[in-house]
Amino acid sequence: MVDGPVRTHRPGLLDGLDPEQRAAAVAPRGPVCVLAGAGTGKTRTITHRIAHLVGAGHVAAGQVLAVTFTTRAAGEMRTRLRALGVEGAQALTFHAAARRQLRYFWPRVIGDRPWDLLEGKLRLVGQAANRAGLGTEPELLRDLASEIEWAKASLVSPEDYPAVAARAQRDSPAAPPQVAEVYRAYEKLKNSAQVLDFDDLLLHTTAILEEHGEVAREFRDRYRCFIVDEYQDVTPLQQRLLDAWLGGRDDLTVVGDANQTIYSFGGASPRPLLEFTRRFPEATVVRLERDYRSTPQVVELANKVIGAARNRPAGSRLRLLGQRPPGPEPRFAEFEDEPTEAAAVAARIRALLDSGVAASGIAILYRVNAQSEVYEQALTEAGVPYLVRGGERFFDRREIRQAMASLRTAAADPPPTELVTAVRSVLSRVGLTEQPPPGGTAKERWDALLSLVEVAEELAATVEGADLPRYVAELEQRAAAQHPPTVEGVTLASLHAAKGLEWDAVFLVGLAEGTVPILHADGDGEAIEEERRLFYVGVTRAKEHLWLSWSLSRHPGGKRHRRRSRFLYGLLPEHHPAARAPRGQPSRGAAKPRCRICGGPVLDTMEIKLGRCRRCPSNVDEELLDRLKEWRGTRAKELKVPPFVVFTDATLIAIAEQQPADRGGLVAISGIGPNKASRFGDDVLAVVNSERD
Template sequence: MQRPQLQHKGSLLEFMRNFLSDLNEPQQRAVAATEGPVLVLAGAGSGKTRVITQRIAHLIASDKAAPRQILAVTFTNKAADEMRARVAGLVGPAAAGEIVIATFHAYCLRVLRRDIERLGYRKNFTIYTESDARALLRRVTDEMGGRGDRFSPALFHAAISLRKNAGETPDSLRKKPLRTATEEKYETRLGDVYKRYQSALRAANSLDFDDLLLHTLDLWRRHPEALAAARNQFRYIMVDEYQDTNKLQYDLLALLASEHRNLCVVGDDDQSIYGWRGAQTRNILDFEKDYPEAQIITLEQNYRSTATILKAANAVIQHNTARRSKQLWSALGKGRALDWFVCADEDAEAREAAKWLRHVMRRTGATYGDFTVLYRSNIQSRPFELAFRHAGIPYIVIGGQDFFERAEVKDVISYLKAIANPRDEAALLRIVNMPRRGIGDALLHQAHDLCRSEKCSIGAALSTLLERGATHGRGAEGIRAFLGLLQTYRRRFKNTGASLRKLAQELIIAIDYPGEIDRMSKNREQAMARMENIEAVLLALEQYEKKTEHPSLSGFLDQTHLNSDAMTESKQRNTGNSARLMTIHSAKGLEFPFVFVVGVEDGLLPHEQSLKEGNLEEERRLFYVALTRGRRHVALFEALSRTRNGRERLCKTSRFMAEIPETLVNKHVRAAPEMMAAKRRLP
């Protein structure tokens, strides 16, 4: 059906009739329920994005809100882009351009770019990547006498991130009641590192990704006028994937929606799989406690999967106790029973998956790109890569190295960050000897000492050492050339008429980075691949300039950090005619014609660590998510033995398999009878 566009409102009644007829009855109620708090329980594949976009169109068409008074919050840039495109198709690009459709982090960045000076930061702050943050934590812990610390920078970063997403500051961490001496020792150490880390970030006029949310909450709590401005801007707030919100996001939404209370949250508690990074299922389970007047609307019709797949998924998830009741159903037909393969070991499992993939292709006419292998842990991919390669099956592993974490890309981005923010220590330290300038470690240690004693940036410290004559020869020449280069390009990038791409290209040539790539590459192919990545950065600059009314270097860097998931999302969408190998977590929100769920064994799915920590219900939700990714067919694979830590061990079938009715499964035993007998003897 051709949906009308709302550039003109004269045909409002006709528009309402058209789009409502395209929705089922619960979807229509969700679109029409505009006032007060609303919880839309949207089961897997139930058309939640359509509901959100139609609801936005309805608010505008019925004159309840101007486009600029609507905020729609998503969890990924892909979801935001898709929602923006769909809304533009309904209300026209002009109106859609005024609606704020953004991730939590993108929205909070807007707030902080406007108001962060109230918190003592400069507006030209930069955002640290995860690797930048870990490098800073390594320096902080070393300075605190932490060499040999059993907690790595990666562990400290993960722990601090969890605390931030729970809304905890270094000071609030110290006030927590603790049960044991070991806990007290760990939390005290963590609190000290957290405090020094935040001080170092502030000195660098930088924020890490979690700070975007934490500082926005701090801003609103300390400056009511900033909160009032945000509240007054938005009369209607919608949140997608509400089951994935953490304490910090919950608090931000509670403050933002507290005046108008027109908060519509859409989510599915059965798909809450991010507890390990701070997501709180209680946010969706206890919605009525927070908003007693809330309307609850449940979407149960699935437009993705066959009835058999949904019956299996429903049967599994009903064993969870902490959930809202819902029963997915489909009008797409019964479909084939699930196929369950019991194999001898992980190599046999992978070979069987390759054989079954070929069999299904012959039977259905499917292509390689129709198949996705889902596993609990990345380490499970190796046997499938080997088996698919041997069978001549083209494949791609989703979740490889992030584009922005590649050395050559980080070098160029670090130059741009150091130009945009002279206090960005991580960026300066990365590029100070890239290419080599003769600035040695001893000189950098002197600069660090000066930073601490005079509370200045690393760039200012290098300049001071130069002025005081504390360095001579090649080191002095290197510092002078380095600081002069940054100062020159700082002035040039501030010229509003200059092309960002052209300036960046000139900078790359000025430092002879192509020559540096030749020196650090093993062969011509590797050098060419690295130069292609540099060209991709330049192309991104060019595209940013074309799409942005007032482009700036800091604006480009903001977009780069907020869109760091775009490369992964692009891979997921554009795999060509190749099978996909990916974790179940990576598959969240996606769908595929044929899904192979592998490693359905206790210890893998559910995961051994989760069983120890009592997180069985989240593991069951993860299995449910895996099942509901399939459109036409789902196959399940298990191995009777696996090699772990160099030892072969017998495995038990996942307890979740016993929750699927036998009538929904075709079981294929591919292991020897003696192995099956050994398995039956397991406790």
């Protein structure tokens, strides 16, 4: 307990929480376990619990340390705490918390200057691999680096690695003794250079707290209350650091969902979550199962997905209960090849955008990053803006760096105007106009700058008297935590990268055997169950619209040897054509586009684009095609983009064949959406009409 009288929490603080959320928020200090299903408001529950503990005087805000696994989640937690009037509570990732503590205690324990942090380990891993007689191909080095990370997260030394890897049946990138040799050499090289990697932040902080009693006492006097989010993803190393923080105390709240354990390849395990009440028999346990994110239709599908899992432990048997009004049924679609699947997804997204769904509210999710290319191409052809999650970081973009520099300068002598007005005034000097540009890269830059205004609006609404210096400090904190604001554009992301996020519409694509589940997840054991949980995570990202699709071959005209994912069996409605189709065969009964010449079906992306089947002769005007390509080359140079971003060759051929007379005829060509028609339509029609003249 903190010194002084116990205060009553802010009136209305707990209003709006459901009975289970409220029970978790007001649970007494001590061990609390919150089993929180997807979409059940766990972040809301966590932050209200912290606010209640602080407001009621059970703990001071500065004595709270909340940890989670991503900088975005930590940033979201800080934003919500601020809105609840809690200032001073720490909300960080495990690594960020350990880095602060290590930097603070290093001079006292080590004595010399703190070692620098190694941003990337591939160079040292390459040197270590070379010494061990292994190759230095980038893919091998990445696999070796990942295996070293797993070993350190699992508290496995180089000496113990071969035996532990054999017991764990690790799919090592090389023979275990060779991996151990690379691991040993990497550690020596790192120590000689006096640098730390991210795992060392946890290891060294743990060692300092375990081996230096005075340091441990000082830390434990400072922090009294601990909250761990996404507890199902904790590694043995993170658990050991948490135990060092606690020092035998039990003022710990953990929140997690074993059904969303998807990082076991990196050493994560749901065991600490599932065995929490064994460790703390007196713990308060609360189950959150009311899903406020997704429609009942999406929730029902999610329950079917995870309900088919084998050997589910008791602590993971959460059944979500949809709380939203009914929505559309999930859509299932089978295609003959990946480009056709991508074109159909892009067309559906265009329809959603036209119906009013924001681009930032739509995501395409896939199992491996290599799948994104065909969707990037399809979205480009459809004129749909997109962002690849894991690409260029928001705060590293040129226009954002320029904006930040201008804002810092203005904050040194802030104008006596309201915050949002001041921010708009500054950003107008670096490209934020009153009206957005028509599209392309200029529109992307404008959207990025506008998102900075939205941060100002959010801050003004939650912090009384917020001014430009306070706003710039908020941006600096977000940049350090890589917690970017929302930018308009369809999100392309892997299923792993989608964890913790949500969208109005989600497209789960490439759901074929060998991809979902991934090919190397052999047999029917835990590897397959983790793939099922990964699929479940993808399904539960959708609020309203959910599309699930797969293709039978990779390339147009390729052998149709694929079959849909085993996870889809039992999910498709009985009337769906694919539900009755033989394995590896295209479904029947689905409507297909028709050839504009003979009326027969068109089957692949090129035929759809041209509006005719391959059997029918081309009537392309070669001179017009040459003129169109010349125009495209000039336009691409002006925009400083590759020519295909303007129009692909297939689109130009279709234009040269069909020779549209007006904007309507142009938009009727597959791949030319309203956006591209608006940007390039007049130019294209001028080229076509000049040919007619």
